[in-house]
Amino acid sequence: MTRERSLLLDHLEAERNHVLAAVDGLDEANLTRTIALSGWSIAQLLNHLTYDDEIFWGNAIIGGDQEAIGLIQDGWKVPVTSGDEAVELYRHWARRADAVLAEVDLDAPPRWWPSEEVFPFPPFADARQCLFRLLLETATHAGHLDMAREGIDGHQHLVVN
Template sequence: MTVPATPDAESRALLTSLAGQRRHILGIIEGLDADALRRPVLPSGWSCLGLVQHLALDVERFWFRAVATGDQEVIRALDDIDDAWQVDPAVPADDVLDRYRRETELADAVITATPMDAALAWWPHHLFGDPHLHSLREVVLHVITETAAHAGHLDAARELIDGHRWLVLT
């Protein structure tokens, strides 16, 4: 896959929007210690760290490296994760955060190297039935939406943990 020197205007705009949501994900949990990152604050039991791991594996890796590119190694590895929302206690928090950053970089490489109207390389019929997304553009928009929704979840979780709120001044 060759990365163009400069992505087109649409790719740049979508990458900018996605980057803003990703910054929100990492920014709202900045300063939390490992215990707070692992503390479930809602009845469903997920933690901030579990949500970030979900974003790394079930969102960034899944949609860009499996669905958009059809990476067979990634597709085979999907069965190795029972529940990305649950972080093994032996896994350091920094490893989960670094994994998220790595997956976002790999996703950005896919976005910049692939035309927005490119057809998807693989579809998980066993999970979703008939395709409801058909191009990289639709995947990027889906990931922006999902990341933004999860940023809101982290906002609420962080406020419950220590009262901190994410404020973005323009």
């Protein structure tokens, strides 16, 4: 594994762990209740991370995985069956993306790109750009989960005084 790949994957793992730490120990009521004024719950945010990031970027676009391609949908609109299931589904698809990311040629173009009707943006030049997008999305939403968690029980992920 190259130093670059190792560094990127280490950062992605740290942000995924940040996401999971933000939801760790929350009960079903706190995972599924509306948190934001826009109406999302923590479980819905986890669905977004699962479907729009791990499945979409990590498995479908970078990996060309046919099962992942078949599951593409707006993660914000995926019905929440339970908070625990949302957490487990996120873990499952992150592990699958890890297997893809460990082997993919970062300089190669993505193995798949959605139609313009699904994703109206030009294809990224290489898998590296897709990995950066996955990392950026994960880090951004880890911060959102920090704010949600602090509002629930006062827990703060990292506070530097």
